[in-house]
Ligand SMILES: Nc1ncnc2c1ncn2[C@@H]1O[C@H](COP(=O)(O)OP(=O)(O)O)[C@@H](O)[C@H]1O
């Protein structure tokens with residue numbers, strides 16, 4: 001346990017979410033809650049990771065939380081018990097979509113105008129974010145002229161032009177070199193800590209990278225029977241890394257208890 | 273060792289133009305074009321076909337056509353016709369293609385696209401009765417010929433927009449109307465202009481035939497039929513040359529329009 005740390009209100013409440021696609025049961029009663037992390041004297045948002053092997057239904061669940069798809073059953077609610085229609089939750093998809101006929105700057109400005117910011121406010125936010133993300137010299141570039149990592153940063157920046165409580169990132173670590181991975185991880189924590197109620201949710205199959213940035217891990221998986229998967233994924237494990245003293249610290253990845261947990265999760269992964 | 277490598281490199285450069293998938297620079301590309309142009313001219317001059325007029329004969333005929341037979345005004349008539357028909361085609365076809373986003377309109381668009389199998393010969397009589405003949409008939413025929421292909425290609429383009437582009441805008445909180453404008457209309461403008469380019473070429477290739485159907489208004493098609501009748505072979509070849517060059521000019525113009533309106537479009541094209 002980290003001194004001065006506790007948890008408060010539920011900021012995201014996912015209850016009994018079920019989804020069937022073309023008669024295949026994909027999600028079967030997914031239930032979990034993300035609670036506000038409180039740390040004395042520091043504004044701490046939440047970074048949580050939804051872990052699961054490839055094809056288990058992570059992206060599908062993300063789309064439901066984002067309000068893009070309706071679940072067949074169950075509910076997704078926010079801090080005040082409100083529903084979260086599309087547009088309230090920021091999402092960075094796996095392929096970092098941007099409008100390819102608009103420049104980097106124009107992509108950000110558009111997000112501002114859609115979000116109802118005044119032209120001046122939108123402009124100010126855009127310049128601020130370009131600076132924060134180190135993309136000032138790429139402001140006039142088209143998405144087609146950016147590298148994968150740069151595109152990702154612009155895509156994240158675009159979601160932040162209008163401040164939002166939730167940011168969902170689908171596979172943010174895929175295809176990144178170690179330095180870029182570290183940059184993105186840092187960025188994720190910064191974004192989360194902008195506001196006490198901010199929550200960044202990472203959806204990934206990368207156990208190690210997820211452990212390094214998150215304070216809570218949720219494991220999405222399927223049960224097995226006679227060596228075969230039972231259809232329908234649910235949350236099969238929740239790991240509070242703050243409780244275990246494995247969050248918010250430097251050099252954490254070398255610690256034996258970190259490595260042990262990583263090992264444990266890897267073993268679990270193979271069965272899901 | 274190094275010299276051997278250098279020698280191999282220079283050898284590769286010299287024979288690179290014969291290598292598959294080899295990238296050549298602008299100067300080399302120009303030389304290749306010049307080479308083939310020279311071959312073509314040589315073939316023409318030393319032509320074994322008795323009916324083919326020599327270059328001086330054709331140039332003389334061209335001079336004559338321009339100064340004595342009113343080639344200028346006839347060409348203007350033809351250009352006006354293609355411009356008029358292209359304008360109507362573009363508005364009609366793009367309107368229909370964008371309408372595919374409305375489910376209730378899809379059958380209408382599909383029907384319009386199927387009309388291309390009719391061809392225009394059989395439509396001359398019905399359209400004559402509908403339009404009263406003359407200039408209006410020619411515009412109608414050309415429009416019909418171009419628009420049915422334009423709708424087909426553009427509707428396909430709109431249908432092929434990946435869902436992720438819509439979702440990306442939804443996540444930003446955009447209204448469905450704004451999504452149609454940004455993703456469907458603006459997002460496909462480069463492809464629309466490419467399709468336009470092909471359809472103007474189709475229209476241009478039909479124009480002499482269409483002008484032959486109703487010759488009273490003149491135009492380069494009427495002119496060519498007139499020369500045919502009098503067996504003025506060098507005039508016919510001169511007119512063919514004009515048709516080809518003007519066609520290429522129009523094509524280049526649409527290409528230029530695309531480069532100006534959609535600077536991002538060329539980013540997709542990578543030389544192999
Ligand atoms: N349109 C669809 N119809 C049927 N099954 C689908 C469809 N889309 C995805 N699936 C299935 O849903 C499962 C979960 O997909 P997804 O959420 O993308 O997995 P991941 O956990 O890798 O993000 C996969 O097994 C996939 O085959």
Ligand SMILES: [Mg+2]
Pocket residue numbers: 058059060170171
């Ligand atoms: Mg996925």
